[in-house]
Amino acid sequence: MIARMQDILNHAYENRYAVGAFNCYSYETAKAVARVAEKLNTPAIIAFGAKYLDNMEFNEIHAVVSALLENHDVPIALHLDHCSKVEDVYRAINAGFTSVMYDGSHLPFEENVANTKRVVEVAHSVGVSVEAELGSIATGLDSHEGEVGALTKYTDPDKAREFVERTGVDCLAVSIGTVHGHYKGEPNIRLDILKEINEKVGIPLVLHGGSGTPEDKIRGSIDNGIAKINVNTEISSYTIEKTREFLKDNNPHLSVLYLRQQEYMMEVIERYMKLFKND
Numbered sequence: 001m002i003a004r005m006q007d008i009l010n011h012a013y014e015n016r017y018a019v020g021a022f023n024c025y026s027y028e029t030a031k032a033v034a035r036v037a038e039k040l041n042t043p044a045i046i047a048f049g050a051k052y053l054d055n056m057e058f059n060e061i062h063a064v065v066s067a068l069l070e071n072h073d074v075p076i077a078l079h080l081d082h083c084s085k086v087e088d089v090y091r092a093i094n095a096g097f098t099s100v101m102y103d104g105s106h107l108p109f110e111e112n113v114a115n116t117k118r119v120v121e122v123a124h125s126v127g128v129s130v131e132a133e134l135g136s137i138a139t140g141l142d143s144h145e146g147e148v149g150a151l152t153k154y155t156d157p158d159k160a161r162e163f164v165e166r167t168g169v170d171c172l173a174v175s176i177g178t179v180h181g182h183y184k185g186e187p188n189i190r191l192d193i194l195k196e197i198n199e200k201v202g203i204p205l206v207l208h209g210g211s212g213t214p215e216d217k218i219r220g221s222i223d224n225g226i227a228k229i230n231v232n233t234e235i236s237s238y239t240i241e242k243t244r245e246f247l248k249d250n251n252p253h254l255s256v257l258y259l260r261q262q263e264y265m266m267e268v269i270e271r272y273m274k275l276f277k278n279d
Contacts, residue, residue: 002065003075005099006129006170006204008043013204013227018218018276021045021079021206022269023232025052027064028258032265034068037076042273044074045099047081047230050088058095066096079131081230089119093128101131101173109159116167124168131206131228134163135175154193161200171204171228172197176221178209189217191224198225206230218275231272239264 012019024030024046037044048061056064058080065078079099080092089100102119104112116132123130135155155174164172174197177189198205204227207213212234221229242264243257252260 002062002069002078002096002098003043004127004129005045005077005079005131008045008075008077009129009171009204009227012043013225016222018207018222018226018229019043019045020269020272020276021047021081021228021230022235022272023047023049023052023081023230024061024065025049025055028262029235029265030061030064031068032262033269034065034072034076035262036266036269036273037074038072040270040273041074042277043076044273045077045079045228047079047232048092048097049081050083050085050092053088058092058097062096077129086115086119090122093123093126097128099129099131099170101133103133103173105133105136105173105175109163113163113166116163116169120168129170131171131173132163132167132169133173133175133206133208134160154190155197157193157196157200160197164201164203169203171206172201173206173208176207178207178213189213189221191217191220194221194226195224201225204228215275222276229272229276231268235265235268238268 008019022033022044024033025048030046033044033046046065062078069076077098079101080089080097081101082103083089083101084103084106086102089102092100100123102116104115120130136153153175155176160172160174174194176194205225206228207221207226208230239261243261246260
């Protein structure tokens with residue numbers, strides 16, 4: 001059964017650990033997440049971005065995840081990641097997603113508030129959690145998320161409090177110096193800003209751009225309110241690199257290659273799940 005994301009995040013927030021949200025766009029990617037979550041007995045989030053609608057439709061990824069989790073006991077949520085179109089948010093809700101992210105961070109503050117509040121009203125009426133974003137996360141190397149050429153705009157703590165109070169969102173993605181993709185230089189992660197945001201809003205916070213973020217900054221972020229961390233680029237980059245190496249000396253059947261790629265993805269997912277537990 002697909003779990004409600006907010007139940008997962010509230011527990012993580014209260015107990016100071018983070019849940020990994022891993023981007024999935026196929027049966028193999030979703031199964032890799034489910035297998036590691038079951039192995040480690042750790043909650044997880046299968047995130048499906050609207051940009052992957054060329055790979056699968058909302059109802060298709062929901063059907064895949066439902067089938068995968070039918071006999072799983074570990075709570076796993078199906079979450080719509082980075083969606084700027086309200087109509088697509090509603091389509092995901094209708095398809096059975098248990099959580100949605102309306103991303104209006106590129107809009108003027110008041111427009112972001114108005115759109116997010118409307119999404120929250122609809123989603124909450126059917127028990128679906130809502131994530132929103134305030135601030136701007138820069139685009140790094142090999143990024144497949146966010147806006148092309150986006151630059152860092154740190155989240156203002158006072159604006160974050162106002163945004164949460166006016167919209168009623170369940171969790172908030174903040175910009176503190178991480179990037180979508182790989183870092184182009186030395187990351188400047190502002191834990192001081194995060195600490196102030198956490199003190200002002202008091203709800204689970206979300207860190208986008210988990211790939212390549214130094215482990216000490218990950219732990220520091222969790223200590224200051226981050227309860228959900230998104231990982232995408234590193235899983236893709238590592239799997240492609242290992243696939244190239246494998247194909248140099250092998251000529252497998254496609255079915256065998258898919259299984260091998262699941263193992264590659266699982267290596268990265270397991271490492272991050274263990275890190276996010278913050279033990």
